[in-house]
Amino acid sequence: MPYNQRVSNDADDSVNASTRYCAVFGHPVRHSASPAMQNAGLRALGLNWRYLAFDVHPDDLRAAIEGARRMGFIGLNLTVPHKLAALEMVDVLDDEARTLGSVNTIVFEALDPSGPWTPVGGLDAPPNREVRSRGLNTDADALVQALKEEFDWESLGGATVLLLGAGGAARAAALRLAREGLAALYLVNRTQGRAAELAAEIAKSCPGTRTILGYPPESVNLVINATSLGLKAEDPLPIDAQWLQTRRPRFVYDMIYRPMETGLLRAARSAGGRAANGAGMLLYQGTRALELWTGRPAPVKVMRAALEKNLYG
Numbered sequence: 001m002p003y004n005q006r007v008s009n010d011a012d013d014s015v016n017a018s019t020r021y022c023a024v025f026g027h028p029v030r031h032s033a034s035p036a037m038q039n040a041g042l043r044a045l046g047l048n049w050r051y052l053a054f055d056v057h058p059d060d061l062r063a064a065i066e067g068a069r070r071m072g073f074i075g076l077n078l079t080v081p082h083k084l085a086a087l088e089m090v091d092v093l094d095d096e097a098r099t100l101g102s103v104n105t106i107v108f109e110a111l112d113p114s115g116p117w118t119p120v121g122g123l124d125a126p127p128n129r130e131v132r133s134r135g136l137n138t139d140a141d142a143l144v145q146a147l148k149e150e151f152d153w154e155s156l157g158g159a160t161v162l163l164l165g166a167g168g169a170a171r172a173a174a175l176r177l178a179r180e181g182l183a184a185l186y187l188v189n190r191t192q193g194r195a196a197e198l199a200a201e202i203a204k205s206c207p208g209t210r211t212i213l214g215y216p217p218e219s220v221n222l223v224i225n226a227t228s229l230g231l232k233a234e235d236p237l238p239i240d241a242q243w244l245q246t247r248r249p250r251f252v253y254d255m256i257y258r259p260m261e262t263g264l265l266r267a268a269r270s271a272g273g274r275a276a277n278g279a280g281m282l283l284y285q286g287t288r289a290l291e292l293w294t295g296r297p298a299p300v301k302v303m304r305a306a307l308e309k310n311l312y313g
């Protein structure tokens, strides 16, 4: 079968010598929902591609990216703990990934005979020239898209937001949200120094955004949990319960998607708020990655259904 030929509906869709590959690298990676979601998307697009998952030790990340490049992979996703380290390991770094300090998607690009660098997934024939890796970040745009969809917002302009956490996901979220024209961004983190560093960074890159450390005296339009508190059933709330009960924020987004309902989401709903988990963000970082690799619109409905089935049965 030619390099990029569509598989007809009744074709044998087993792996063969023309199959091309994408993958997610993580450590651990066993619980990743990305293969289920991405393979459903690839099938729906009729591509003879497969999306795999590899447990790559951090010490081996550079070699694994290089191996994928040399073996003709279309692209990669990177998950915990690789997103920061990969900044130094790609040949070209997208501006957004540099600003956010995190790479979650790699597109392998080849020199098109006509000149420009082109994603290898868009080529009609296997690349026979130089291939390079481009590092991008699709997480932060995915968060904004998920927030708008979950809460029926046209824009986040003018909103007041309380962001819990100052790790990798919180940092990318804060720097991206700051560009949405928020009225104020409140930062709370267990290690206050990290929140202060993040505030200083926002002040530098987005000086128009009012960033304040600590809990807001009044309520806010939106609370986002970007800590890892809530992953385990026994975790305490990532937020001051008293603040939540008295300020009763209208919208609460938890980046955690497994379990489906975290303690924070339960508490937010019982305080009268609208709450959503991080599955939408996971979905949209994946659909955007697929679009970068294929150059085609992602089959969002199919990918959402596959993701939800994988996550929640």
Ligand SMILES: NC(=O)c1ccc[n+]([C@@H]2O[C@H](COP(=O)([O-])OP(=O)(O)OC[C@H]3O[C@@H](n4cnc5c(N)ncnc54)[C@H](OP(=O)(O)O)[C@@H]3O)[C@@H](O)[C@H]2O)c1
Pocket (backbone or CB within 6 Å): 080, 139, 164, 165, 166, 167, 168, 169, 170, 189, 190, 191, 192, 194, 225, 226, 227, 228, 229, 231, 255, 256, 257, 278, 279, 281, 282, 283, 285
């Ligand atoms: N939905 C999605 O697509 C998506 C994408 C990315 C991440 N996420 C989720 O976002 C969360 C954060 O990920 P990350 O990559 O930013 O992780 P990270 O860099 O390790 O940051 C972890 C954050 O959680 C805080 N934290 C950890 N343990 C805590 C505890 N016992 N008490 C209070 N705070 C605690 C940390 O505070 P300190 O600074 O004090 O250590 C830090 O702010 C994870 O749950 C991840 O699953 C979801």
